[in-house]
Amino acid sequence: MVMTASPGMRDSAIETMDRADLDALSEERIRYTVRYAEDHSPFYRRWFAANGVSAREIRTHEDLLALPIVSGATIRSHQPPVTRDFGFLSAPCADIFTIHETSGTTGVPKAFFLTWDDWGRYAEKYARSFASQGLGHGDRVVVCTSYGMNVGGNTMTVAARRLGMTIIPTGRCTFPSRIITSFRPTAIVGSVFKLLHLADRLEAEGIDPRETGVERLVVGGESFAEEARRFLADRWDCPVHNTYGSTEGTMCGECQVQDGLHVPEDMVHLDLYDPELRAFVPDGAEGRIVISHLLPVGGRSGMVLLNYDSEDLSSVVSRERCACGRTHLRIRPPCREDDRVAIGMAHLRRTELEQAVFAPENMADLNGEYEAFLYGEGDAGAVLRIGLECRDPGACDRTAIQDRVVETLAAHNPLLGAMRAGGELRILFAFTGPGGLELHQIRGRPKRLVDRR
Numbered sequence: 001m002v003m004t005a006s007p008g009m010r011d012s013a014i015e016t017m018d019r020a021d022l023d024a025l026s027e028e029r030i031r032y033t034v035r036y037a038e039d040h041s042p043f044y045r046r047w048f049a050a051n052g053v054s055a056r057e058i059r060t061h062e063d064l065l066a067l068p069i070v071s072g073a074t075i076r077s078h079q080p081p082v083t084r085d086f087g088f089l090s091a092p093c094a095d096i097f098t099i100h101e102t103s104g105t106t107g108v109p110k111a112f113f114l115t116w117d118d119w120g121r122y123a124e125k126y127a128r129s130f131a132s133q134g135l136g137h138g139d140r141v142v143v144c145t146s147y148g149m150n151v152g153g154n155t156m157t158v159a160a161r162r163l164g165m166t167i168i169p170t171g172r173c174t175f176p177s178r179i180i181t182s183f184r185p186t187a188i189v190g191s192v193f194k195l196l197h198l199a200d201r202l203e204a205e206g207i208d209p210r211e212t213g214v215e216r217l218v219v220g221g222e223s224f225a226e227e228a229r230r231f232l233a234d235r236w237d238c239p240v241h242n243t244y245g246s247t248e249g250t251m252c253g254e255c256q257v258q259d260g261l262h263v264p265e266d267m268v269h270l271d272l273y274d275p276e277l278r279a280f281v282p283d284g285a286e287g288r289i290v291i292s293h294l295l296p297v298g299g300r301s302g303m304v305l306l307n308y309d310s311e312d313l314s315s316v317v318s319r320e321r322c323a324c325g326r327t328h329l330r331i332r333p334p335c336r337e338d339d340r341v342a343i344g345m346a347h348l349r350r351t352e353l354e355q356a357v358f359a360p361e362n363m364a365d366l367n368g369e370y371e372a373f374l375y376g377e378g379d380a381g382a383v384l385r386i387g388l389e390c391r392d393p394g395a396c397d398r399t400a401i402q403d404r405v406v407e408t409l410a411a412h413n414p415l416l417g418a419m420r421a422g423g424e425l426r427i428l429f430a431f432t433g434p435g436g437l438e439l440h441q442i443r444g445r446p447k448r449l450v451d452r453r
Contacts, residue, residue: 014266015128015326019319022327026265027060029294034058034067036090036295037304043078043087044306061269064292064307069277071309072102075110089113091302101149102247112247113302114151119158122151122249125264126159129253132262132324133216133241135187137164144173144190145220151247152220156189173198177205180212187216192224192232196368199235210237220245222445223335225351227358231368242333248308250291252331260317260330267294270329272316277309283316289334311337341374341451343382344424346415348374350449356408357388365396371439374451381424382453393433402429 017025037044038055047068048055058066068074078087089096090113097116101109114122135141141160147153153171160167168183173194179185180202188195195217199209214236219229220243233240244261245251249268252261263270271280272287281287289310295301312334321327339350350372357370369389376383386405390396406427410417419425439446 012325015328016321017266017327019327022265023061026269026294029266029296030061030064030269030292031059032297032299033293033295033304034306036299036301037306040300041088041090041304042085043074044304046087061271064269064271065279067307069273069290069307069309070305072110072311076108079111081108086111086113088303088305090304091115091300095300096302098154100151100247109149110247112151115300115302117299118301118303119155121267122155122251123158123162125249125251125267126155126245126253127162128262128264129243129251130156130159130163130165130218132253132255132326133218133239134256135163135165135216135218138166139163139187140166140168140183140185141218142168142170142175142179142185142188142190144170144175144188144194147171152245155245155251177202177207180207180214184213186214187218188214189218189220191222192219192228193368195219195232196235199232200367209235212236214238216241218243223333223339223351225354225358227355227360228368231358231360231363244312244334246310248291248305248310249293250289250310254333255322255324255326257323259322261333262322262326263329263331265294265328268292269294270331271307272314273309281315283319286313286315288312288337289314289331310334313337338447339449341449343374343384343416344419346413346419348384348409348413348416348449352409352413353386353449355412356405359404359408362401362404365390365392365401367391367434369434369437369439371437371446371448372450374449374453376453381426382419383426383428385428385430387430387432387437389434389437390431391434393431396431398429398431405429 035055038048053066075088095115096113097119098114100112143153143156145152147169153169157167157169168185173190202209215238217236217238217240219240229240242254242261252263254261269292271290273290274281274287289312291308291310292306293304314331314334317330317332319329322330335349335351340347353372358368367389371387373385374382420427
C-alpha cells in the first residue's frame with residue numbers, strides 16, 4: 001500500500017516531494033553551491049580560473065560534468081604537509097565548529113571542517129534515516145561506532161536529539177552485558193560481525209539475544225550479503241536495517257520497506273559514473289558514486305565538495321515513490337571499489353564470498369568470520385585461499401562446507417565457476433577455531449578479500 005506520509009517522517013513536505021519539484025530544488029541548490037564554492041573555496045576558485053569555468057555556467061545536474069572529479073588524493077594534496085593551507089576550507093576558521101579526520105587507512109588522513117550549520121545537515125540526514133527505520137521518541141539506542149575524529153558516533157548522537165531518542169554512547173560492541181540488562185536498549189548500531197560477536201558473548205553468559213528487548217539493529221560501515229543480514233536478524237529476532245554514511249557527507253538509509261537506501265536529495269546530489277569517470281551510467285547500471293554537497297540558498301559550509309568520487313559502487317533502484325511514501329532516490333547498498341578483485345576475465349566481490357559463507361547449512365558449524373587471499377595467476381592459474389572459523393573445529397563438516405561454498409560461488413558467478421572448472425582457478429580452504437584468522441591480528445577494520453599476487 002502506498003502511503004502519502006509515514007508517521008516516522010522527519011519532514012513529509014521534503015521527503016514526499018514530487019520528482020519534478022525535487023529535481024528543481026536540487027538544481028537550485030547546485031547553482032548556489034557551485035557559486036559558494038567559487039567564492040569561498042581556494043581550491044575551486046583556482047581550478048575554475050585555471051580552466052576558464054564560470055560558476056554561473058553550472059546550472060543543471062548535467063553541467064556538473066564540466067567540473068573536476070575530486071578524490072581523496074585531491075584533498076590530501078591540498079592540505080598540510082603538501083601545502084601550507086587547507087585548499088578545501090570554505091569558511092573562516094573562526095566559524096568552524098569541529099575539525100575531523102578520516103581513518104587514514106589509505107594514506108595521510110583527510111581533514112574535514114564542519115560549521116554548526118554543517119552539523120545540522122549531517123544530523124538531519126541521520127535523523128531521517130533513523131525515523132525511516134521506525135526509531136523515534138523513547139527509543140534507547142546503543143551506538144557502537146567510534147566517537148572522536150570520525151563523525152559517525154557524534155552525528156548519530158546529534159540526530160537522536162532531534163527525534164527524542166536516548167543514546168548509550170559505548171563507541172564499541174565490547175561493552176559489558178550489563179549495558180543490555182540494565183538499560184534495556186531498543187536498538188543497537190554496529191557492524192554485522194560486531195553484532196554477531198555480541199550475540200555469542202551474551203549467549204555464553206546465559207542471555208538470549210532474542211529476549212533482550214532489542215527491536216532493531218542498524219548496520220553501517222560496510223556492505224554485507226543478504227544471507228548475513230538474515231542470519232543476524234534470526235540471532236536477534238528483529239529487523240536489520242542498512243545504512244551508508246561517510247565523513248564526506250553521504251548518509252543514506254534503508255527504510256522499513258528495505259528496497260534500497262534513500263538518498264537525501266535536498267542535501268546531497270548523487271551521480272553514478274562509468275569506470276573512467278567520464279559520463280553518467282543509466283539507472284539500473286552499476287557505477288561509481290560521485291557526490292556533491294547541496295547548500296540551501298544563503299547557507300554556509302566549512303568544506304564544500306563537488307563531484308567527490310567516493311570510490312564506492314552502486315546502482316539506482318528507483319526514482320519512483322517508495323511504498324513508505326518517500327520519493328527520494330533509492331540506491332543499492334554500496335560496496336567498496338577495493339572490495340572486489342579481478343581474476344582473469346572474472347571479478348570476485350567480497351559480498352559474494354560472504355553470501356557463500358553464510359549459506360544457512362554452513363552456519364550450523366561456522367561463526368561467520370572469514371577471510372580470503374588471492375595468489376598466483378599466469379600460466380599456473382590463480383589460487384583463492386578461503387579461511388573460515390568453526391565453532392568446534394573438531395566437529396566441523398569441512399567437506400560439506402567446502403562443497404557448498406564452491407557451489408554457491410559458481411552459481412552466482414558463472415565466469416568464476418568456469419575458470420575453476422577449466423583449471424585456471426584453484427580454491428583452497430583453511431579452517432580454524434574462533435579467533436584464529438589473520439584478520440584478528442590487524443588493528444582497525446579488517447580487509448576480508450586481499451589480493452596478494
